[in-house]
Amino acid sequence: MEAQYDPKKVEDKIYRLWEESGFFNPDNLPDLKDGQKRTKPYCIIMPPPNANEALHLGHALMATLEDILIRYRRLRGDIALWLPGADHAGFETQVVFERKLEKQGKSRFQFDRETLYKMIWDYVEENKNVAQDQLKRLGASCDWSRSKFTLDPDIVKIVYQTFKKLYDDGLVYRGPRIINWCPKHQTGLSDLEVKYKDREDKLWYIKYPLVGELDKFIEVATTRPETMLGDSAVAVNPEDERYKNLVGKKVLLPLMNREITIVADEAVELKFGTGAVKVTPAHDATDFDIGQRHSLETISVIGQDDKMTAAAGADYAGLKVAEARKKIVEDLQSQGFLIKEEPYRHSVGVCYKCGRVIEPMVSEQWFVKIKPLAERAIEAVNKGEVKFISAKYEKIFQHWMGNIRDWNISRQIVWGIRIPVWYCIDKNCPSENYKKIKDNPALFKDKEDDCFGTVHHGEEGEPSVEHIIRRLNEGLTINESLKPFISVSGSLSNKPTCPDCNSNNVFQEKDTFDTWFSSGQWPFATLQTTKAGDFAKFYPTAVMETGWDILFFWVARMIMMGFYAAGKEPFKQVYLHGLIRDKDKQKMSKSKGNTVNPLAVVDENGADALRMALVFNAASDSDLPFSEDKVIAQKRFANKIWNAARFSISNLEDFDPQGFEPKFTAADEEILKELDATAKKITKDLDNFDFHEAAQSAYHFFWHSFCDKCIEDVKKRIKEPASEEDKKTAQFVLNKILLESLKLLHPFMPFITEEIYQQIPRHTKKALMVEEWPMG
């Protein structure tokens, strides 16, 4: 053995040894001592990294913590399965790809659906193995033979089945509802995908004249004057004495000269602005709700292209929102309706990816009726069926669950799982879908340039079904509510037939699922599609370990979907780790340039050092600052282990414990006792997810007890033995402590401990990774 530990010479070799042993696959794990069988399944489903991205430090932390748990459980004799995967990460990936296109001066909208999908598929395929290789370099002991990709056909099928079940149970619906629209990405987003940013804005005070008393006005305040074109009421608080006598009266909407009513609604704050609100159900979430309560008309004046629609009136139609705002303020001013404007600071919703201001608008989307699912999840946590390791996150979870709103699961993007909904547009179908759309002017957009010649008109001067389908495939959006049907097995190449009329004149919903709708099903979808028997054996899984930042996005959805679709909780425990920050506690981000490539750290210091550094200071709940010092400290520790082992092994060559009865000294008794206590503590700490406590105990015992005291003591007794028996006893102790320490350290630092184990004379197992854990 060399005087310095060189991870480069060890890590690849050891990982190969593990892979060749087959022990990553729980089916191949050896029996325990005395031929005892392993009985207890222990499963962790890995949060699948995005297929197109290299790992960052957060992934390294995830991999380290989960590998520690898995290796620990494997050593304890469980049937340990760590199931890896890769995530197509719908919107995330499409955004990354769009940026790539933008750099090349292109836009996603230049490509048709199939081409774009294929391009992203190829892009992802190119990078798909990167993350996997990197996880291996970190020492991840997952069962690669069970690895799944979120777009695997068998996974997609399960996602479809769940969707159908939700639909059949009335828990999923399509409807015009107010959604968060990102004008840049041209898709709706869920509430979670909207971030809020403070912004300096203006508040405009406008007067709306009362009908019949045109010299009287009601004053409203708004930050978005352009939406007034779509107003369908003015609302006041029912308790507001100032306006009580006005409720039910009509006002004349300036610029539009449309009569709208004054309604009373609880949602209006007495204190804010003038206490009277203009109500635009089509472009504001609160207003939408007010509109529902008072059966108000929904007038969409802003289109998905971020321009004013025809409903905004001839003066404004076609203007961009910002232009329209400017013109409207001017017009209000010149016509005497503008009272004043004042600076105003408030928070506005922005797209969490691009930061563009979200345009709330009414749109036909698919929603999950979430309350019933949420109630079961809340109950599960209350009853302890799912246990949060940290009380803090349990509170946050319950708070969110209790206030949850219906979940928009459709996205107007192509990268993802296409919603398995079909519409029959056969002329004779009882659904009458054809009738509902045949007069849609957008169908005839191409009439003028006549690119379809006569094809788009059938015999009676009506559009042919083929033409409609072609226009739809080109990206035409239909806003009519059509009658859908769901087909779990249908596909574009194998179109399903309409259940009402058996026709083949059907087209598929263009939207794809929110990625989290499918990843919410990941625990059971994976286990139902790996090996027969896996689901029965491993579900519910033991623990979900992931970052707190996806508590709502993912963990919450998995709990809800798990109960709903698989009948049981997806995992018994939830452990959420903190976010890695840089040494100044700043969030790591590419734009700040403070990211750390974990693989570069591994190259420099070894995987064990990185792992140990990540875990050593990691208090469970909070974010953790990362610095290279910490890694270097652990690199030194690795070297310490290496040298202690080097000393031990060179002094154990002539030692055979077989049949030897040691006669311990007081010092021997003490270190053995301490070993026991340390093993007990580490066991308890790992059972409680106190990784840092466990790591520090192992570190401290090895360095300051074993090295500083025990080895120094034993050294003398071996070099200058008082008696042959005492020398052998010293060797016995040395051998024992080294071996047990290696086991205790193995979950944290698997490479170096395995390498040393392999070099120990007469090691008994094929690998340290399947040794038996010292319980203390």
Place this chain on the structure above:
RNA sequence: GCGCGCGUAGCUCAGCUGGUCAGAGCGUCUCGCUUACACCGAGAAGGCCCCUGGUUCGAGUCCAGGCGCGCGCACCA
């Protein structure tokens, strides 16, 4: 607005159900190249555990209030 959390050595943080809890790692200083390791060893300095009250025989540890900081959720136009 509602909710969550944090303030302990220069830095990053541990201190679980109150009584060797005043700790660790890094950093700093002194002394040692001793035959496993200088990526080492021996030793040292450093803290009214944010403030103020309270509960208790006893409080970083529990309670209340205050100050400072961070975060999550949210339909104040």
